[in-house]
Structures are given as C-alpha cells and as structure tokens.
Amino acid sequence: MYVKDTIAAISTAIGEGGIGIIRVSGPEAIEIVNKIFRSIRGKSLLEVDSYTAHYGHIVDSTEEIIDEVITLVMKSPKTYTTEDIVEINCHGGMVPLRKVLDLILKEGARLADPGEFTKRAFLNGRIDLAQAEAIIDLIRSQTETGLRVAMNQLEGGLSQKVGEIRQDLIKLLAHLEATIDFPEDEIEDFNSDELSDRIDGIAKKVEKLLRTSQKGKILKEGIETAIIGRPNVGKSSLLNALLREKRAIVTEIPGTTRDIIEEVINIDGIPVKIIDTAGIRDTEDIVEKIGVERSEEFLNRADLVLLVLDAHQGITAEDRKLMGSIKEKDAVIIANKLDLDSKLDFTEIEEILTDKPIVKTAAVENQGIDELEDVISNLVFSGEIKNEDQTLITNMRHKNALDRAYQMLLDVKKTFELDLPNDFITIDLRAALEAVGEITGDTIGEDIIDQIFADFCLGK
Known part of the structure; x- marks a missing residue:
C-alpha cells in the first residue's frame, strides 16, 4: 500500500455554506484529529469504531472552542484512499474552516496537493487511472x-x-x-x-x-453554438426562448446586443453552449463594430451555427452574405417571426444552403423551439441513438x-x-x-x- 505522510484539506467549495468539510487522510489522521477534538461524551477517537460519527468541539491549545462539529471516523482499508480518514463537518464559513485546518496542520498533517486524496486511492489500488479521471468528469458534468x-x-x-x-x-x-x-x-x-x-x-x-470519442467529447465538453444574423432579426428572443428565461435584452432598436452573451443549455442530454452574438452588419458605431468583429470570430470557431432570418422582411443582401459564409459549417437556418406575414423565399435559401435544415419559429411566442431542439439533437448525433451505450x-x-x-x-x-x-x-x-x-x-x-x-x- 502507498502510504506516506498524513494530508489534510478543505473539501468543500470556497464561500459561505451550511456545512464545510475538512478531510484528513493518512496513518496519523485519527491521532492528529483526536488531539484537537473534544467529544461531548468524552470519547477518544482512537477507541471508536469505523464508520461512526461523533458530536463535539474543535479546540485550540488553550482549550478555547473553535467550532461545534461532527467528526466522521473511517478506518483503513475500506475508505476512499484505503488509509485512515477523518472528515470534520464544521460550520460553512471560511474563518472556522481555516482555523480548524490550521490546527490540524500544526499537529503534524501536511496540506494536500490538488487531487492527492484521489491520487492515493489510485496508488493504493482502489481505483485505476480511468476511474480516477472519471471523478473529474462526474464533478464537472453539465447534464444527466x-x-x-x-x-x-x-x-x-x-x-x-x-x-x-x-x-x-x-x-x-x-x-x-x-x-x-x-x-x-x-x-x-x-x-x-x-x-x-x-x-x-x-x-x-x-x-x-x-x-x-466524438460523441463522448460532445457530452463532456458540449457543442459551441453561435446564434448569428443581422440586427433585429430575433437572435436575443431566440436565446431567451431556448433558455426559458429573459436573459438577453430585446428591443425593436437594431444593434441592441453589442457584446457576447454565453449560456449553457441542456438539449436532449447535450450541453449546448449558446452564444448570442451582436448583429452582423456594416456600422460606423465604434462599440457596435467591436461587437460585430467578435461575432465574426465566434462564427469561425463555432461547432454549430444558428442563422436567424427575419421572415417578415424577407432575404436581404446582408442575409445572403451570411448564408455564403456558413456553407462549409454545420448550421441550422431559422426562419423567425413567422407569426407575422412571411416574405421569405425558401427556394432561394435551399439553393444557397443545400441540405441545411430549416426551422420555422416565432421566438417571442415560443413557437418552433421544441422542433429546433430536436433538429439540433439529430444534427449533433447524426441520427444515432444517444443512450444505447454509456461506455464512451x-x-x-x-x-x-x-x-x-x-x-x-x-x-x-x-x-x-x-x-x-x-x-x-x-x-x-x-x-x-x-x-x-x-x-x-x-x-x-x-x-x-x-x-x-x-x-x-x-x-x-
């Protein structure tokens, strides 16, 4: 078994919370914590059974109470690291957590390196390297x-x-x-x-x-999706409809969106990073011009493009220019504002963008959004069954x-x-x-x- 010194670290996220946990692992974990823990019942942690919880206080060298805690004792080898582990459940503020951690370090533990608890689990043979890396994926997973x-x-x-x-x-x-x-x-x-x-x-x-691997990469990292179009075609309304909330400002004034808005949504198990870009057009406004340049950058790097057209206004020269720029990219054409009279020539769209799916929407009214999500899902997985095999x-x-x-x-x-x-x-x-x-x-x-x-x- 790989066992060196005893390590300790705060295992909960930084910030205020109801509970904060300090984890200690190693050959002297129980002995070190026992020096600063005072059980309400007067028990020594050296004498308790494994997998037991004990209520009491953490005290400093003068016996001043630092925090009221519950201490969990888990004895080797049936633990996360296969070593003796003690987890101290403190109140969630950073001040008590840091004070308790400082006391543990003063008693002989060492501050753990990033991932060192899991590394010990690997080195001690409890898990292999692929399983250890899965723990990161588990923590960072964005969809079910x-x-x-x-x-x-x-x-x-x-x-x-x-x-x-x-x-x-x-x-x-x-x-x-x-x-x-x-x-x-x-x-x-x-x-x-x-x-x-x-x-x-x-x-x-x-x-x-x-x-x-391609399916696995998408499920882990998501697919970067840029909503593009000229100003005032309904890009921000589409983002709000996909998010089911009013995230972007929507007005009738062209050029409202001048910076990039990025959100992650879950479409059929796929983390989709939706980027609402500034309307792409020629402009003399310095701020809007910077937004347009950023939009063009995101268009070039996006995995998927949602091109929004204004059905009520029909196809313009700016629309044709945008359609020409996405011929080689995975894209969905969105004919928006179909709640108004449509002037779109769908034949022209199909001639310019052969085989690109077209979805008809009225984003403000949330019409066509479910169909759009289905199209994105099918496009990403090319019609494959998404959950047939979870080993990816x-x-x-x-x-x-x-x-x-x-x-x-x-x-x-x-x-x-x-x-x-x-x-x-x-x-x-x-x-x-x-x-x-x-x-x-x-x-x-x-x-x-x-x-x-x-x-x-x-x-x-």
Missing part, C-alpha cells in the same frame, strides 16, 4: 447524460473494455514470445489465417471504442492512447503480410499493449500521473 457516462466510467465500464483488449494482447504476445524463446519445446505456432483473425479481432475492439471515450488522453494502439495493430498487420519473423510482430504488439495500459495506469510514467491529478480541485 454526462453524469451517467461519468458514473459508468467510475464504476469500471471503460476499464473493463480496456482490460479485455489488454488480455487479448497479452495472450497473443505471450504465445508468440514462447515460440521464439522456447523453440525446442515445439510450441504450436499460429497459422497465417489464425494470427490474422486474432489481430483483426483486437483491432475491431479498439476501433469500436474510438468511434465513441470522453478523455483526449484515452483517445490518443487508443489511436496509437490501433496504429500499432495496423503495423502488426503489415509486418505479418511481409512475412517477417515473429520478433518483429512482438515489437509492435508490446507497443500496442503499452499504449492501452496507459488508459488504466498500468503502463504510465509518474510525471504523467502527477499532471493528471494536478487538474483536480484541492481536497478531492
């Missing part, structure tokens, strides 16, 4: 679908699939190396068809996981490792087709095995591990 994907990974869904690939590689590699190292034992070698089938089978499993590649590090493993397997195929000795095949198989092992942490350097856990918040 993202939450389910993170929970699947935390519970070992991805680790199991990666483990199956590793076992296939290990068995194949072991057999090949045995034929090389012990030729006198007359170990049966693979025939060409059998070896090719084994390699193809492993490659297909890797490829299947890789195919989930959501982490770029995992994707890169699988990409390298897949390439190594393709190299194995080439080596095999060139009829080279098994020694050459085993080199690429070892490289593929090492790449796959990086996902769960079986084959990874300490510097990479440190970098991964540095992204965690303090106290986790």
Whole structure:
C-alpha cells in the first residue's frame, strides 16, 4: 500500500455554506484529529469504531472552542484512499474552516496537493487511472447524460473494455514470445489465417471504442453554438426562448446586443453552449463594430451555427452574405417571426444552403423551439441513438492512447503480410499493449500521473 505522510484539506467549495468539510487522510489522521477534538461524551477517537460519527468541539491549545462539529471516523482499508480518514463537518464559513485546518496542520498533517486524496486511492489500488479521471468528469458534468457516462466510467465500464483488449494482447504476445524463446519445446505456432483473425479481432475492439470519442467529447465538453444574423432579426428572443428565461435584452432598436452573451443549455442530454452574438452588419458605431468583429470570430470557431432570418422582411443582401459564409459549417437556418406575414423565399435559401435544415419559429411566442431542439439533437448525433451505450471515450488522453494502439495493430498487420519473423510482430504488439495500459495506469510514467491529478480541485 502507498502510504506516506498524513494530508489534510478543505473539501468543500470556497464561500459561505451550511456545512464545510475538512478531510484528513493518512496513518496519523485519527491521532492528529483526536488531539484537537473534544467529544461531548468524552470519547477518544482512537477507541471508536469505523464508520461512526461523533458530536463535539474543535479546540485550540488553550482549550478555547473553535467550532461545534461532527467528526466522521473511517478506518483503513475500506475508505476512499484505503488509509485512515477523518472528515470534520464544521460550520460553512471560511474563518472556522481555516482555523480548524490550521490546527490540524500544526499537529503534524501536511496540506494536500490538488487531487492527492484521489491520487492515493489510485496508488493504493482502489481505483485505476480511468476511474480516477472519471471523478473529474462526474464533478464537472453539465447534464444527466454526462453524469451517467461519468458514473459508468467510475464504476469500471471503460476499464473493463480496456482490460479485455489488454488480455487479448497479452495472450497473443505471450504465445508468440514462447515460440521464439522456447523453440525446442515445439510450441504450436499460429497459422497465417489464425494470427490474422486474432489481430483483426483486437483491432475491431479498439476501433469500436474510438468511434465513441466524438460523441463522448460532445457530452463532456458540449457543442459551441453561435446564434448569428443581422440586427433585429430575433437572435436575443431566440436565446431567451431556448433558455426559458429573459436573459438577453430585446428591443425593436437594431444593434441592441453589442457584446457576447454565453449560456449553457441542456438539449436532449447535450450541453449546448449558446452564444448570442451582436448583429452582423456594416456600422460606423465604434462599440457596435467591436461587437460585430467578435461575432465574426465566434462564427469561425463555432461547432454549430444558428442563422436567424427575419421572415417578415424577407432575404436581404446582408442575409445572403451570411448564408455564403456558413456553407462549409454545420448550421441550422431559422426562419423567425413567422407569426407575422412571411416574405421569405425558401427556394432561394435551399439553393444557397443545400441540405441545411430549416426551422420555422416565432421566438417571442415560443413557437418552433421544441422542433429546433430536436433538429439540433439529430444534427449533433447524426441520427444515432444517444443512450444505447454509456461506455464512451470522453478523455483526449484515452483517445490518443487508443489511436496509437490501433496504429500499432495496423503495423502488426503489415509486418505479418511481409512475412517477417515473429520478433518483429512482438515489437509492435508490446507497443500496442503499452499504449492501452496507459488508459488504466498500468503502463504510465509518474510525471504523467502527477499532471493528471494536478487538474483536480484541492481536497478531492
């Protein structure tokens, strides 16, 4: 077991709250907290059972009461880190939390590094690296679908699939190396068809996981969506309708929105980062001009574009210019203000933007919004079933490792087709095995591990 010194940190978010928690983990966790904790019943924490809660006070060296607390004692090995853990539930203000933490540090604990509690859980073998990274995804999940994907990974869904690939590689590699190292034992070698089938089978499993990476990236990071259009076509009204609240100012005066408004909404489990941009037009107003320039920047980087047209006014030269700028992008055309008389030429829109979906809305009246959400969902997932399999590649590090493993397997195929000795095949198989092992942490350097856990918040 990996156990060094005893660490401590505030595990709840900074700010005022009903409860604040200080977590202590390590071989001296119970002893250190016992020095500053006074149970109402006079119990010593050194004598209590595991998984018990104790009411009392935290006191300083003069026995002055610092805070009224409930202390939870959890003994090794059945804890988050597999070490002794004590969690002190204080009142949620930063002053009592910091004073209690200072006392713990004075008694011999060390301030934990970011993610060090989870890092100890990994180093002590309670979870693997993929499960540890899922904890970050769990904390940062923005939708229920993202939450389910993170929970699947935390519970070992991805680790199991990666483990199956590793076992296939290990068995194949072991057999090949045995034929090389012990030729006198007359170990049966693979025939060409059998070896090719084994390699193809492993490659297909890797490829299947890789195919989930785009969906996983969207569910984890969201899809950046820019609402664009000339001034006063109803962009801000559309944002308000999607948010189901009046977030953006709406007036009949063109150019009201001069800065970027960004919000995240949940559309069918997809975190959609909606950006309401300033109306794009030629203008001499310095402030509005800056807003237009920012809008054009967001248009260029957006994953998805919602182009809003004013159905009542019909297509203008500025609309045609905007339509021309989004031909190569994923986009939805929104014919807005259809509660008024429409003058839009839909044939012209379809000629300029072939195959781009068109949704008819009256944003102020919340008409057509559900249909727009369905179109966005279908466009993002290209009609795929969204929740058929919760084991997705959501982490770029995992994707890169699988990409390298897949390439190594393709190299194995080439080596095999060139009829080279098994020694050459085993080199690429070892490289593929090492790449796959990086996902769960079986084959990874300490510097990479440190970098991964540095992204965690303090106290986790």
